[in-house]
Amino acid sequence: MLLLLLLPLLFKGILCPGPSPEAGHVLGSHQLAGEPLSFHMIQIFSFANHSWVNTQGSGWLGEVQTHRWDSVLGTIVYQLPWSRGNFSKEELENINGLLQLYFNGFPQEVQAYSSQFQLEYPFVIQISSGCTMHPGKAPEAFLNGAYQGSDFLSLQGYSWKPSPGAGSRAQNVCKLLNRYRVIKEIAKNLLGDTCPRLLACIAAAGKSELERQVKPEAWVSKGTSPGPGRLLLVCHVSGFHPKPVWVRWMRGEQVQPGTQQGEVLPNADRTWYLRVTLDVAAREATGLTCRVKHSSLGGHDLVIHWDGYPVLLILICLAIMVTLVMLIVVGPWFQKQSSNWNVCSPQAPSLAFPTGPNIQEPRSLGNQLCLAQKSWMKNRFLKKVKISLSKL
Ligand SMILES: *[C@@H]1O[C@H](CO)[C@@H](O)[C@H](O)[C@H]1NC(C)=O
Numbered sequence: 001m002l003l004l005l006l007l008p009l010l011f012k013g014i015l016c017p018g019p020s021p022e023a024g025h026v027l028g029s030h031q032l033a034g035e036p037l038s039f040h041m042i043q044i045f046s047f048a049n050h051s052w053v054n055t056q057g058s059g060w061l062g063e064v065q066t067h068r069w070d071s072v073l074g075t076i077v078y079q080l081p082w083s084r085g086n087f088s089k090e091e092l093e094n095i096n097g098l099l100q101l102y103f104n105g106f107p108q109e110v111q112a113y114s115s116q117f118q119l120e121y122p123f124v125i126q127i128s129s130g131c132t133m134h135p136g137k138a139p140e141a142f143l144n145g146a147y148q149g150s151d152f153l154s155l156q157g158y159s160w161k162p163s164p165g166a167g168s169r170a171q172n173v174c175k176l177l178n179r180y181r182v183i184k185e186i187a188k189n190l191l192g193d194t195c196p197r198l199l200a201c202i203a204a205a206g207k208s209e210l211e212r213q214v215k216p217e218a219w220v221s222k223g224t225s226p227g228p229g230r231l232l233l234v235c236h237v238s239g240f241h242p243k244p245v246w247v248r249w250m251r252g253e254q255v256q257p258g259t260q261q262g263e264v265l266p267n268a269d270r271t272w273y274l275r276v277t278l279d280v281a282a283r284e285a286t287g288l289t290c291r292v293k294h295s296s297l298g299g300h301d302l303v304i305h306w307d308g309y310p311v312l313l314i315l316i317c318l319a320i321m322v323t324l325v326m327l328i329v330v331g332p333w334f335q336k337q338s339s340n341w342n343v344c345s346p347q348a349p350s351l352a353f354p355t356g357p358n359i360q361e362p363r364s365l366g367n368q369l370c371l372a373q374k375s376w377m378k379n380r381f382l383k384k385v386k387i388s389l390s391k392l
């Protein structure tokens with residue numbers, strides 16, 4: 001059981017070919033503004049009964065999923081072209097073999113120990129293990145285990161510690177694990193040394209993906225009213241990469257304290273989506289804006305005005321007024337002018353088509369057509385304006 005628990009760490013030992021003295025340099029050169037970078041593997045084991053378990057596994061470089069475990073075929077699925085790093089076919093086959101052993105063996109061990117540790121079906125075990133590189137610091141290793149969705153144990157200073165509040169069951173499991181010194185040694189090597197090298201290796205390959213900058217789109221909408229006289233303002237921000245983003249409802253430069261942020265959710269195209277809401281009194285909604293800060297925007301925040309609608313209305317009204325005035329005042333003048341110098345038909349002064357007496361006939365015909373067209377347009381427009389005004 002003990003070795004099997006560490007197998008996901010073991011596979012890292014053979015991943016990155018050869019020592020990589022420049023690992024730190026490679027990482028440092030493309031880390032996002034001092035963000036720590038990590039590689040971690042997530043394993044989820046759902047035990048339905050003594051004979052049935054569902055297994056899920058995935059590998060992540062920061063927030064980018066790089067690998068998935070196909071538990072039916074028993075193989076690694078490489079999610080991105082560079083997920084293989086630059087490892088040989090043989091090395092990848094070895095890793096796959098180890099993972100097969102782990103994903104088959106670990107649940108069997110758990111089933112065998114289930115009565116000793118009073119594990120009650122159905123239950124779920126989640127394990128997250130990997131390493132983190134902080135710029136300018138020694139790499140940090142981690143392994144966290146959860147039972148039934150709550151923290152259960154972790155590896156700290158290369159010994160197993162029960163999580164606070166995990167109870168005597170976690171203490172007993174840790175006691176058992178801590179009896180094996182060799183496991184601690186393996187963990188020390190793999191997590192403290194090999195994993196950071198692996199991280200550098202994959203991070204170098206996935207550099208462009210990690211640095212991919214995609215600008216967010218933002219729009220606002222009205223959510224389900226939280227109560228009479230109140231509005232739920234919803235700001236949607238979508239299609240951005242990388243994941244870190246700052247979205248707030250603001251009045252001028254003032255962040256509105258009631259801003260509620262949802263979870264950043266993945267889109268299918270490896271970009272992200274976020275929904276940020278604000279519950280306000282309907283009459284206080286005017287003047288609010290949704291402000292978005294993201295690395296892809298280069299300091300030019302995206303600002304969406306909530307009261308875009310009234311402003312638009314005012315503009316439409318203004319446009320209608322101006323057009324009406326034009327039609328009434330300028331219209332007759334334009335009509336008069338156009339009979340002399342018609343832009344509508346092809347007899348505007350032109351050198352290419354010298355006019356002669358013969359062209360008189362078609363010109364007046366053209367004029368009539370043109371006038372008819374204009375009055376038709378004017379009528380149509382006036383009708384439209386009337387409809388719009390009655391709607392207002
Ligand atoms: C175990 O659980 C699975 C999935 O829920 C079910 O299909 C199966 O019949 C169960 N087997 C036993 C022996 O209870």
Ligand SMILES: *[C@@H]1O[C@H](CO)[C@@H](O)[C@H](O)[C@H]1NC(C)=O
Pocket residue numbers: 017020086200201204205
């Ligand atoms: C694999 O990639 C790393 C980092 O980019 C590089 O240092 C190393 O030489 C490569 N190894 C092979 C075998 O190509």
